[in-house]
Structure formats: C-alpha cells, structure tokens
Amino acid sequence: MSRSYTTGDLAKLAGVSVRTVQYYDKRGILSPSDLTEGGRRIYVDSDLEQLRMICFLRELDFSIEQIKRLFAEKKAKLDTTVNLLDRVKNQTGQSLEFLSDISLTMKNQLAWRRLQKRMWISNLATILIFVLCVAWLASRPQSVVWQGVGIGIGLVYVGILLTLSYRFSRKIAYICPNCHQLFQPTYREFVFARHTPKTRKLTCPHCHEKSYCLETAKEA
Known part of the structure; x- marks a missing residue:
C-alpha cells in the first residue's frame, strides 16, 4: 500500500x-497526487520516486525545460525514469540491468566532459588554421593554380572536420529515456539528428x- 507524504x-x-519541492511543483514537473479540502498537498511513493x-x-x-521535454516525449507528466522504477517493482532480471545502465551513465559523465572539451579545442584549432590559410591565399596572385590550392585547402578542411566528428561519435553512446538501454547510433544518424548540448533525438534500436x-x- 502506497504511503502518503506532506511536502x-x-x-x-x-x-x-x-522550497525545492514547491519550485518543482510550480514549474509543473512534480504535481501532488492529491489535495486536501484545505489545499494541503499530498504526495505518494510514486511522487517520491519522481522527485x-x-x-x-x-x-x-x-x-x-529539458526535463519537461522528456515528459512530453512520453505524453505524460511522469518522468520516464519513474516509469522504469515502477516496472522494476513487477519484474526481475533485465529490468535491473536498465538501472545498471543509468549508474554507468552517471560514472561516465566526467569522461564525456573531457571528450567534449577535446572536440571543441580540435574544432577551434582547425577553424583557426583554415582562416589563416584563407587570409594567406587572399594575398596571393589571382590565378588558376592558386584557385586550385584554395579548393584543395577547403576539401582538406572539410575532411578534417568530418574525421573529428566521426571519431567523437564512436567514443560516445546514448541512453534511451524510454527503455533505458545504452546504444550507439550510426554516424549518419548522429550527424543529422536534432540535438541539444547533452542530448540527441534518435530512434532507439531496442x-x-x-x-x-x-x-x-x-x-x-
């Protein structure tokens, strides 16, 4: 039987x-399960897990806003991770492995930040070198030869950026907010998917x- 809790x-x-509980309530991501006649908020076990x-x-x-987006993906107010915990209460084995995946994600956040930092440093360095090359070419005489050199530099620049992007994509994985399985998308999916700084809109293969x-x- 589910217990009831005050704020x-x-x-x-x-x-x-x-104040944190009240703030989440105000922002619409943690609504009480019930209200007394006097307006007192009542929460239950599922609300505690959601918090x-x-x-x-x-x-x-x-x-x-990102948490709200996760709610919208499931077309419900409950966090998809809470739904996982609800399923774990009625299942064994594989469901528990999902929780292990979440734990792995938490442990890997430091490594992920390092990857992000290296990627941005490499990209900025590549862009800087490209800009310097363009400035140098602008000072050269206008001729077919130098135009060819410019095209070559442009192709090398694009190739380097694609290589850096590909290497980064092979070092990361994604956790599905619905089934909580880890997976790695194809490079094509990685490139063309809509994304935020920490998430990417992908189709889970599971x-x-x-x-x-x-x-x-x-x-x-």
Missing part, C-alpha cells in the same frame, strides 16, 4: 529543501521509440 516529508526523504529522478537529472545538468537520448561516454 516536508517528501523533501526530507529526497534530501532537498521544501528523486528529477534530482538525478538535475545532477546531470538537465534544465527544467524499443524503437524516437526521443531525446542522453549522451554519455562509452565504457572504456
């Missing part, structure tokens, strides 16, 4: 302040749902 009880069990998973996503630097999946470094 203060919920905050204490989740290790956050009452804990909201805190988990916030620790991964998800914004409130559950076949298309949603914004959390990016993480592959396990070494």
Whole structure:
C-alpha cells in the first residue's frame, strides 16, 4: 500500500529543501497526487520516486525545460525514469540491468566532459588554421593554380572536420529515456539528428521509440 507524504516529508526523504519541492511543483514537473479540502498537498511513493529522478537529472545538468521535454516525449507528466522504477517493482532480471545502465551513465559523465572539451579545442584549432590559410591565399596572385590550392585547402578542411566528428561519435553512446538501454547510433544518424548540448533525438534500436537520448561516454 502506497504511503502518503506532506511536502516536508517528501523533501526530507529526497534530501532537498521544501522550497525545492514547491519550485518543482510550480514549474509543473512534480504535481501532488492529491489535495486536501484545505489545499494541503499530498504526495505518494510514486511522487517520491519522481522527485528523486528529477534530482538525478538535475545532477546531470538537465534544465527544467529539458526535463519537461522528456515528459512530453512520453505524453505524460511522469518522468520516464519513474516509469522504469515502477516496472522494476513487477519484474526481475533485465529490468535491473536498465538501472545498471543509468549508474554507468552517471560514472561516465566526467569522461564525456573531457571528450567534449577535446572536440571543441580540435574544432577551434582547425577553424583557426583554415582562416589563416584563407587570409594567406587572399594575398596571393589571382590565378588558376592558386584557385586550385584554395579548393584543395577547403576539401582538406572539410575532411578534417568530418574525421573529428566521426571519431567523437564512436567514443560516445546514448541512453534511451524510454527503455533505458545504452546504444550507439550510426554516424549518419548522429550527424543529422536534432540535438541539444547533452542530448540527441534518435530512434532507439531496442524499443524503437524516437526521443531525446542522453549522451554519455562509452565504457572504456
């Protein structure tokens, strides 16, 4: 039987302040399951699990709007991760492996940030060299030869950017917010998918749902 909690009880069990619970309620990502006649908010076990998973996503630097987007993908107010925890209560074996994948994602966040940093440094260095080459070519006499050199430099520039992008894509994986399985998309999917700084809209090969999946470094 599900227990009921006040706002203060919920905050204490989740290790956050009452103001945090009230803030999430105000932003529409943690609504109480019931209200008393006097307007007192009542929460249940599923609300507690939802709050804990909201805190988990916030620790991964998800914004409130990004969390809302995850809710919208499931066309429901409950976080998809909470749905996973609900299923775990009725299943064994493979469902527990999903939680292990989430734990892996948390551990790999530092490695993911390092990959991101190296990628941006490499891209900026490549762009800088390209700009210098263009400036140098602009000072050369106009001729077919130098035009050919310019085209060659442009092709090399594009090739380097594609190579850097490909290498980065092979070092990361994504966690599906619906089934919580880790997967690696094809390079084509990686390039053309809509994305945020930390998620990419992909079709999961396991559950076949298309949603914004959390990016993480592959396990070494």
